Amino acid sequence: MDPWFASSKTCHIYQHKMDAMTPDIRSWVCLTCPTHHNRDINAALNIQHQGMIKLKAEGLPVPAHGGLRKSGRSSVAA
Numbered sequence: 001m002d003p004w005f006a007s008s009k010t011c012h013i014y015q016h017k018m019d020a021m022t023p024d025i026r027s028w029v030c031l032t033c034p035t036h037h038n039r040d041i042n043a044a045l046n047i048q049h050q051g052m053i054k055l056k057a058e059g060l061p062v063p064a065h066g067g068l069r070k071s072g073r074s075s076v077a078a
């Protein structure tokens with residue numbers, strides 16, 4: 001994984017990267033989705049995603065669901 005990948009401040013859905021974020025900010029709202037991200041959970045999802053990109057690059061099988069939630073942008077009426 002790229003050691004400089006900004007996992008905690010990059011949206012795990014749209015990869016929108018936020019500007020500088022101080023360590024005391026525990027959650028933030030993406031300007032693209034807009035999804036309210038928990039900083040640590042968002043980072044974990046990004047790291048998982050990066051890991052799967054690496055597995056794919058090496059030709060290894062990757063779980064079908066991909067571990068990414070597409071929350072907050074459903075256009076289908078309930």
Ligand SMILES: [Zn+2]
Nearest residue numbers: 011014030033
């Ligand atoms: Zn987003």
